[in-house]
Amino acid sequence: MNKRVNLERRRQAIYGWLLLSPAAVMLSIFAFYPSAATFWSSLFSRGTRRRPSEFIALENYSDLFADPTFWVVVKNNLLYAAVTIPVSIVIALAMALWANSKIPARGFVRTAYFTPTVLPMIAAANLWLFFYTPGLGVLDQIGGLFGLPSINWLGQPQTALWAVIIVTIWKEAGFFMIFYLAALQTIPEDLKEASDIEGASRWTYTRRIVLPLLMPTTLFIMVNATINSVKLIDHLFILTKGGPSDASKLILYYIWEMAFAFFDAPHAAAMTILVLGVLCIVAAVQLFFIDRRTHYQ
Amino acid sequence: MSRLGTMLEQAGAILLAVIWISPLLFAFWAAFHTSSDAVSFNLLSPWTLDNFRTAWEGAPWLRYFLNTFLLVTIVLIGQFFFTTLAGFAFAKMDFPAKDFVFILVLMQLFILPEVLIVENYAMVSRLGLFDSLFGVGMPYMASAFGIFLMRQSFKSVPIELHEAARIEGCSLLGILWRVYVPLAKPTYLAYALVSVSTHWNNFLWPLIVTNSPDTRPLTVGLSIFGAPENGVDISVISAATMMSVAPLLVAFLLFQRQFVQAFLRAGIK
């Protein structure tokens, strides 16, 4: 009897590994091996005509820490994430609540909220570039109607990052809205009826019942939003290229610039490892939360 | 809540919708007018198709469309393949170190191909896939998100169905194909929608990996078209933008109910 169970278990294990192997191979090739290789290459100096590449251990990292641009970029990205993640989630939730309610032109509203998602970020950036143009752009023209002065949104360090943040929120909120919409529609009607009978206000109903039930969706969206706050830099290529004076430079853009514009792969690799490290920590924290707080029905 | 409150709220929702859609409306407006008319918002100015003509001649858009279409298809098929197998393994198979491996997989959620861009691009070259659609698609095929979804979905299939099929003499892969896959259709659909819209709009990785119009997708084509050295012509770029987003936009407008339904039924809560 025991022998048969063992055999069965071993068969299961083999099958399990076999089924897993294609994906495992792909992940190794494109995620785990490159991570290791990136770490390895971050330990060497950049090879040039005069001085071939040599092992310098953690010197690339100390170079980065001494580089003021690096810290500016880190600060930018932190601010960027700290604003885009909560704001787009809140707006997405509001949009979902509205799109789910009995307002006039519901179809139009829902479509309008979702359309930015359908556009590639590059296309969206082109549109917003002209929105932001001082004088000619739509924002300034509308502002002009109200007597407001022309603002050079993308051309000033104070406003450039915020201009980029706005474009990101505009792009992302609609996408997150769909997840909330789907989740909202699984909330049974009788919960609302029960709360009405109890005399609870709509706000209380929302706060006490809807939000907790949406928690898994919220956490899921938060994971997505966090990933995007690192990954989504397409608009920088069109809007600001990281300027003015690095005011809107985000870390992935700096990595790209380091590798492909400055021909400096080792420093780019060092930055990549640092980013991965932070992402792993954030991942661990967020996934831990999801595990703990998820309220499964 | 008072009548006034409700009305204000509804007005707010609609105002937000109008704001949200305005860049697209603006692009639509600019695409059909000359640059000067576009920025001066002269509502009576003549409509023109010149911008579309210029944009169309300025780049091989049909080729870009084809490339993008092929790309998302290849990626999706690859994703279905890899995530189904792996998701099934995690959901129903028991093997040593399963949880540890699953955590490794989840970590891939955060190890994005874009972040590892330099090494991945060296890898793709090494495999001889540079400047090919496969080269663009491969890093995304074993998607951790997909594996997670499939695992979720397969887990919820009652074990009785599995047993029943096994008793009927189905091999493991047969059971997977006949029992699990059909039941997971809503998940596949939802995932397909997310994947297609993600990869239709993907930019940075294809920018690096593609080098010729034969493989270049729409996003890269649009960025090359729209970022010349000496200045942008908003009307032509708007026309080009409209051309490249039209298919997805139309598809969404036609299928939006199915879109939301799919998410709903997939149980992405």
Added chain:
Amino acid sequence: MKHLKGIGLSVVMSAGMALPAAAETELTMYYPIAVGGALTQVVDSIVADFEAENPDIKVNAVYSGNYDDTRVRALSALNSGDPAQLAVMFSIDAYDLIEQDLILPFEALTDDADWLNSFYPALMANGRIEGQTWGIPFQRSTIVAYYNKEQFAAAGLDPEAPPTTWDEIISMGKALTNDDTYGLMIPSTGYPYWMFQALAIQNGKEVMSNDGLTTYFDDETVVETLEFWKSLSAEHGIMPTGTVEWGTLRQAFLEGQTAMMWHSTGNLRAVKDNASFDFGVAELPANVRKGSPTGGGNFYVFKDTTDEERAAALKLIEFMTSPEQAAAWSIATGYMGVSPAAYETDALKEYTAAFPPALVARNQLENAVAEFSTFETARVRDGLNNAIQAALTDSKSAEDALGEAQAAAERLLKAYR
């Protein structure tokens, strides 16, 4: 049976098609068209003419975006094992390309010193490093001043007399500035260092040395120059405050938002085709002297090439920079003819007689300097760009900003001395 025949036939046919290819040299060339996509057809037709004359060479000319995109493209191709043989890239990328051991000097490809000397010397400046020639001019430009003749007349100024000195910029600018219009716009995004170089030269100082090893950002004259640029908006009000966007400047000029703009001569065609008003093109004004940096792209040949490919690439470059082709390119784009011989061709003679603004850039060559280029050029340049933008947006004083940029540049260039 039918299938086998079909397969057999296609195998034979493809073998047949493959055979002549084996005797050809195939070249892949990346190029940026800095004016947008439609000119790819012009390049394609030049290439077709070349292929007709040289049946044993096949050329894939691949349009790859702007200068940054093209550099990324070419490097990617080189790193991927499917390399290009030549490319048109920024004239100022030369130092980096040499450091990374990617390109060949033209002295290794040809002994024809006459040909190398047949181009305008000012255009060769960026390509001559360590005594050898690393780049051949193809689409080159200088900055020119475009101005709106109608607005000049409306302001009571002589439409045929644009400013020739810095003082005149200020006085005429003030006359031209009103509620709807600025007097002058100099773009400070995109390539602010380029515009700054022009101003610095006009003030009498080059911002870098000829060997790419030293920069002079914190020199008194240079700081003074940045302060002058700042004063145009801050003090005299003839330019908008903050940064002026490179990409939308042409549109702004065409909309009449500014009476004068400094921009690349590469914009000439686009302005000519779209201006609804009478406009003129002038050389940049002088302070201590006249001057402008050159700009644009050179041909480079990559090291990772066979001898046949190198010979073929040389032939292609010689063809594309020959006077007739250079003339055709210049007319189609607004970039300069790269050799005096180009301006002697009938085509360019006729064109410039009918449209004198096309000669302005060429005339400026007398006073032109090499574009900003040093070792580690991208980073050093970045430092300068940031300093310019910081000063113009009032985040730092000109002196502080340039001081920082100089310190950063020193750190980077030390390793090369």
